[in-house]
Amino acid sequence: MRRGNIIKLVALVLLVAAAVALSIKPLVDPVKGIPLGLDLRGGVHLVLQAEQDKKGTPITRDDIDKAKAIISNRVNDLGVSEPIVQADYDKKRIVIDLAGVSDPDKAVDILKTTAKLTFRDPQGNIVLQGDDLKDAKGGQGQQQGYVVNLTFSSEGTKKFGDLTTKLIGQRLGVYLDDELLTNPTVNTPILNGQAEITGYDTLEAAAKDAVLMRSGSLPVSMSIAEKRQVGASLGVDSLNRSIQAGLYGLIFIFLFMLVFYRLPGGVADFSLIVYALIVLWVFYMFRVVLTLPGIAGFILSVGMAVDFNIIIYERVKEEIRAGKSLRAGLESGFSRAFITVIDAHVTTLIAAITLYAFGTGSIKGFALTLGIGILASLFTAITFTRLVLRLTVGINPKMNTRWFGVRRDV
Structure with missing residues (x-):
């Protein structure tokens, strides 16, 4: 024993x-x-402030929740390890801690962008919005340069097919936050729900816009209330x-x-x-x-x-x-x-x-x-x-x- x-x-x-x-x-x-967290590894601490539109529309709790969810998706797409994203409903703010971020300006750019995707006819009228977008990915173009490949939902596929059928021979402008990304001519109807945005010089630029489109548009505009680098x-x-x-x-x-x-x-x-x-x-x-x-x-x-x-x-x-x-x-x-x-x-x-x-x-x-x-x-x-x-x-x-x-x- x-x-x-x-x-x-x-x-x-x-x-x-x-x-x-x-x-x-x-x-x-x-x-x-x-x-390791921000205080041990270093990184960036951000506070994004929600701003009312020109009409003075009140910012609701639901707006902040949606903005938080979208920003969280964008942070995850950035590949940041163990991010912290919190909502301050009283002050209409979103507080973000990104540990190990080497390029804080790039992160800020992506996170606060409204990212409203629209398609416009030759007269500048909005004929389709990005709500029906299912996925967006940056990649190499078939010819040269880099592109963003768009995949629409089943409903979005039908809408985009009808739109491209009507606009054969005309230009279809693709805008992100009112900035023109590309203005291609529609040669044939696109009925399979697959589209391609061309004209990117680098894969990084294409991937950045893909992240914004994929995560969806913020319900309100955001400004930087605080930016502190550790x-x-x-x-x-x-x-x-x-x-x-x-x-x-x-x-x-x-x-x-x-x-x-x-x-x-x-x-x-x-x-x-x-x-x-x-x-x-x-x-x-x-x-x-x-x-x-x-x-x-x-x-x-x-x-x-x-x-x-x-x-x-x-x-x-x-x-x-x-x-x-x-x-x-x-x-x-x-x-x-x-x-x-x-x-x-x-x-x-x-x-x-x-x-x-x-x-x-x-x-x-x-x-x-x-x-x-x-x-x-x-x-x-x-x-x-x-x-x-x-x-x-x-x-x-x-x-x-x-x-x-x-x-x-x-």
């Missing part, structure tokens, strides 16, 4: 050590690792300082647990390593964007995980002082501390869920990392720590109780 516990404990330690070694590279990979160097400095502070805190916690709780303290330190691995891998798997508030939530959850271990160990010490053996004191202490630990977890988790549900931006990040940390600490405190202590006590059930911080020989 004793030999079996030693083998299991050694295997567990080696398994955790291997997990740590194998986790370092994927977790810290700058491209595929845990995604340098990558500032983000790196913030990240380095956060990591440094976290390491100092962990070292202090490890020493504190070892000095005051002896053997259980060492087990708690070992459990904290497992806890950190679980949390970081959850961040990695679910692409949780790590920000400074998020790091604060993670560090707070580390402190709570240690606190839960302290509650359990104090209960165990009480049972041993009452005369119980190490094994019996361990089981009884965990059982008695269970309700307290669960209660603390649940109440804090409720607070985290509330913050996430009603908060915005950085508050959501803080709440999310705190919630994930709470669930991970519940697992490590109740199951992993208990398993390791059982194996340790099983190696020598008659060990001196001073290893548990209790001055009594069993």
